[in-house]
Amino acid sequence: xxxxxxxxxxxxxxxxxxxxxxxxxxxxxxxxxxxxxxxxxxxxxxxxxxxxxxxxxxxxxxxxxxxxxxxxxxxxxxxxxxxxxxxxxxxxxxxxxxxxxxxxxxxxxxxxxxxxxxxxxxxxxxxxxxxxxxxxxxxxxxxxxxxxxxxxxxxxxxxxxxxxxxxxxxxxxxxxxxxxxxxxxxxxxxxxxxxxxxxxxxxxxxxxxxxxxxxxxxxxxxxxxxxxxxxxxxxxxxxxxxxxxxxxxxxxxxxxxxxxxxxxxxxxxxxxxxxxxxxxxxxxxxxxxxxxxxxxxx
Amino acid sequence: xxxxxxxxxxxxxxxxxxxxxxxxxxxxxxxxxxxxxxxxxxxxxxxxxxxxxxxxxxxxxxxxxxxxxxxxxxxxxxxxxxxxxxxxxxxxxxxxxxxxxxxxxxxxxxxxxxxxxxxxxxxxxxxxxxxxxxxxxxxxxxxxxxxxxxxxxxxxxxxxxxxxxxxxxxxxxxxxxxxxxxxxxxxxxxxxxxxxxxxxxxxxxxxxxxxxxxxxxxxxxxxxxxxxxxxxxxxxxxxxxxxxxxxxxxxxxxxxxxxxxxxxxxxxxxxxxxxxxxxxxxxxxxxxxxxxxxxxxxxxxxxxxxxxxxxxxxxxxxxxxxxxx
Numbered sequence: 001x002x003x004x005x006x007x008x009x010x011x012x013x014x015x016x017x018x019x020x021x022x023x024x025x026x027x028x029x030x031x032x033x034x035x036x037x038x039x040x041x042x043x044x045x046x047x048x049x050x051x052x053x054x055x056x057x058x059x060x061x062x063x064x065x066x067x068x069x070x071x072x073x074x075x076x077x078x079x080x081x082x083x084x085x086x087x088x089x090x091x092x093x094x095x096x097x098x099x100x101x102x103x104x105x106x107x108x109x110x111x112x113x114x115x116x117x118x119x120x121x122x123x124x125x126x127x128x129x130x131x132x133x134x135x136x137x138x139x140x141x142x143x144x145x146x147x148x149x150x151x152x153x154x155x156x157x158x159x160x161x162x163x164x165x166x167x168x169x170x171x172x173x174x175x176x177x178x179x180x181x182x183x184x185x186x187x188x189x190x191x192x193x194x195x196x197x198x199x200x201x202x203x204x205x206x207x208x209x210x211x212x213x214x215x216x217x218x219x220x221x222x223x224x225x226x227x228x229x230x231x232x233x234x235x236x237x238x239x240x241x242x243x244x245x246x247x248x249x250x251x252x253x254x255x256x257x258x259x260x261x262x263x264x265x266x267x268x269x270x271x272x273x274x275x276x277x278x279x280x281x282x283x284x285x286x287x288x289x290x291x292x293x294x295x296x297x298x
Numbered sequence: 299x300x301x302x303x304x305x306x307x308x309x310x311x312x313x314x315x316x317x318x319x320x321x322x323x324x325x326x327x328x329x330x331x332x333x334x335x336x337x338x339x340x341x342x343x344x345x346x347x348x349x350x351x352x353x354x355x356x357x358x359x360x361x362x363x364x365x366x367x368x369x370x371x372x373x374x375x376x377x378x379x380x381x382x383x384x385x386x387x388x389x390x391x392x393x394x395x396x397x398x399x400x401x402x403x404x405x406x407x408x409x410x411x412x413x414x415x416x417x418x419x420x421x422x423x424x425x426x427x428x429x430x431x432x433x434x435x436x437x438x439x440x441x442x443x444x445x446x447x448x449x450x451x452x453x454x455x456x457x458x459x460x461x462x463x464x465x466x467x468x469x470x471x472x473x474x475x476x477x478x479x480x481x482x483x484x485x486x487x488x489x490x491x492x493x494x495x496x497x498x499x500x501x502x503x504x505x506x507x508x509x510x511x512x513x514x515x516x517x518x519x520x521x522x523x524x525x526x527x528x529x530x531x532x533x534x535x536x537x538x539x540x541x542x543x544x545x546x547x548x549x550x551x552x553x554x555x556x557x558x559x560x561x562x563x564x565x566x567x568x569x570x571x572x573x574x575x576x577x578x579x580x581x582x583x584x585x586x587x588x589x590x591x592x593x594x595x596x597x598x599x600x601x602x603x604x605x606x607x608x609x610x611x612x613x614x615x616x617x618x619x620x621x622x623x
Contacts, residue, residue, distance in 0.1 A: 121396025171441035
């Protein structure tokens with residue numbers, strides 16, 4: 001089982017962002033690292049200058065690096081970014097919107113979790129276009145994952161295995177709205193919530209997290225206990241989505257459990273110590289509400 | 299300018315035709331369409347008869363098969379496509395790459411529309427659907443402003459259709475799992491959002507609390523009407539504020555923007571509401587017919603007075619004006 005570190009979804013300061021990747025390069029047992037701003041095009045300039053260094057450092061450490069495209073593309077500058085990403089010659093890109101396929105030149109590409117691949121027909125279509133790996137949408141249940149993986153053995157199938165789950169994208173910025181600012185004059189207030197802005201119900205239950213134009217779950221996905229079932233289903237890789245906890249330690253836990261060096265129950269207990277702020281969930285995989293945690297008695 | 303109207307039942311289809319719709323859209327009674335609500339939608343036989351009725355009146359019927367096919371169960375979506383074509387559908391409204399690829403290959407002459415659920419939000423994405431599948435029209439996501447729509451029309455050869463009235467997604471359509479996070483059922487997979495079966499109302503300290511999948515979505519004082527707990531239109535708490543943090547319980551009414559949308563080059567105006575009754579359909583269709591007639595004659599558009607028809611307690615022009623931008 002391979003491990004992939006997903007892109008940082010939050011607006012971290014450029015220094016924190018760079019140092020995070022330097023440490024991942026040096027210490028995290030992951031094969032693949034997805035980089036780039038996928039949530040808000042306004043944030044991209046902060047990282048643009050650091051990106052070449054980050055990619056070089058990761059590649060020097062033997063990681064496969066996949067630059068990723070923006071999820072929601074509507075402005076001219078966003079279209080240009082997507083086009084330029086696809087036209088860069090040497091790197092395999094992870095596409096998060098079909099916009100990118102309009103500027104495809106026959107090169108192989110990866111498909112991110114924001115492209116709707118719910119079945120083997122869609123996966124097969126993308127494979128014919130040149131997709132070699134697909135991270136499936138987080139809400140997909142295990143039988144669907146197994147069906148897709150079985151139908152397309154040539155594709156590396158990945159699932160969203162750790163992190164607050166991206167649930168929605170909008171043109172509107174809910175960070176700006178909460179701070180009574182307009183989107184064009186947002187002052188990048190999303191930076192004050194490096195792990196998302198908590199959204200509770202009126203009676204105080206944790207429910208969602210706001211990350212600018214993106215809405216994530218409050219609960220953190222953890223498929224640590226589901227690794228045998230995922231392997232059985234033909235899953236090739238687990239995606240770990242960066243949160244405000246020690247992601248090197250998270251990657252080591254997943255590595256140890258996947259390699260059989262650590263019991264899954266013990267692993268999840270340690271995971272809870274690493275990221276104690278939120279509950280864990282795996283409901284989507286088990287075709288029940290996504291916030292639920294199934295199978296803790298294993 | 300075409301006026302595209304919803305029909306959740308054969309009776310609504312007739313009401314829409316009689317009220318002056320140019321086209322009616324509807325779906326089969328199963329998970330292949332994004333309004334998979336109990337008691338709604340069409341059997342194969344009802345669709346055949348509905349299409350015959352509409353065609354007798356010179357009205358087109360567009361069949362929405364716009365959920366994402368369940369893995370290993372493509373037969374259900376395939377037969378929906380085949381049966382809609384056989385019934386004489388004027389167009390299929392599709393979102394899934396699998397359904398688009400199948401329809402384009404199996405029924406090359408069939409007119410295909412890209413559903414709003416496909417989230418094609420710019421000319422490049424639209425070009426992809428046109429080039430790969432021969433799509434002839436795209437229903438634009440409700441995240442775009444009028445200027446952006448105008449630039450899409452300028453840059454693509456594809457017809458465009460925009461929502462002008464009814465329920466309003468605040469998240470980009472086809473990319474939202476909020477409902478399944480709370481209830482296990484999503485628009486993309488089951489064709490439902492915030493489904494009624496997962497809704498509960500409770501009295502708490504003199505207030506009525508609405509819940510979805512066990513999560514409190516809103517609370518209402520005694521004299522406040524208790525609205526339906528659509529997840530993205532609930533009241534929540536953040537460290538900065540308490541209230542409607544995503545959107546208020548508003549509906550879309552872009553009646554006043556029809557001249558701007560027409561000038562932008564939009565082909566068709568769409569009314570949401572396959573889950574609504576025939577009185578709604580007839581009333582809304584007539585109002586929009588009047589506005590379009592006034593526009594054609596160069597008169598100023600009549601005030602719609604459609605507020606009473608809305609599901610929400612207030613109306614908005616949504617993203618078209620982007621007041622929040």
